[in-house]
Amino acid sequence: MKFIAHINVMPLKELLDPQGKAVNSSLHNLGLTMLHDVRIGKHITLHVDAADKADADAHVREACKKLLANQVMESFDFTITEA
Amino acid sequence: MKFIAHINVMPLKELLDPQGKAVNSSLHNLGLTMLHDVRIGKHITLHVDAADKADADAHVREACKKLLANQVMESFDFTITEA
Numbered sequence: 001m002k003f004i005a006h007i008n009v010m011p012l013k014e015l016l017d018p019q020g021k022a023v024n025s026s027l028h029n030l031g032l033t034m035l036h037d038v039r040i041g042k043h044i045t046l047h048v049d050a051a052d053k054a055d056a057d058a059h060v061r062e063a064c065k066k067l068l069a070n071q072v073m074e075s076f077d078f079t080i081t082e083a
Numbered sequence: 084m085k086f087i088a089h090i091n092v093m094p095l096k097e098l099l100d101p102q103g104k105a106v107n108s109s110l111h112n113l114g115l116t117m118l119h120d121v122r123i124g125k126h127i128t129l130h131v132d133a134a135d136k137a138d139a140d141a142h143v144r145e146a147c148k149k150l151l152a153n154q155v156m157e158s159f160d161f162t163i164t165e166a
Contacts, residue, residue, distance in 0.1 A: 034132045043126035049117045
């Protein structure tokens with residue numbers, strides 16, 4: 001079966017996010033002062049060939065832990081849908 | 084009212100995504116050959132102070148168009164939830 005995974009990798013809440021801070025300032029300079037607490041991470045989509053959803057889940061989790069997220073600085077979550 | 088926006092900014096399907104291609108190769112080198120068609124974009128979360136959800140939607144859309152997404156190369160979508 002074919003699945004699509006949507007993965008979010010975000011900087012941990014405890015850490016500074018300088019890119020988010022910079023974008024926050026830029027938004028305020030544009031007059032959008034009602035927007036705040038900007039945090040910026042990565043959104044990754046990928047296709048998975050797997051026997052079932054649990055199998056796809058295991059493969060995506062392995063990919064996140066081994067390559068996609070640096071768990072010292074980042075957290076990840078994902079959803080898997082049938083393609 | 085306070086809302087939280089979750090924004091995804093992704094490279095357009097028609098364009099090459101060199102970062103995604105590189106990650107795809109790395110996943111295959113790690114033995115995760117069941118994963119393919121990797122595409123990498125940005126995930127942005129921010130807080131919105133707005134009168135109602137429609138108002139929050141309008142502010143976030145303006146932020147995406149003016150700053151967060153380059154619509155020549157990227158598409159965006161977002162969801163808004165109450166904080």
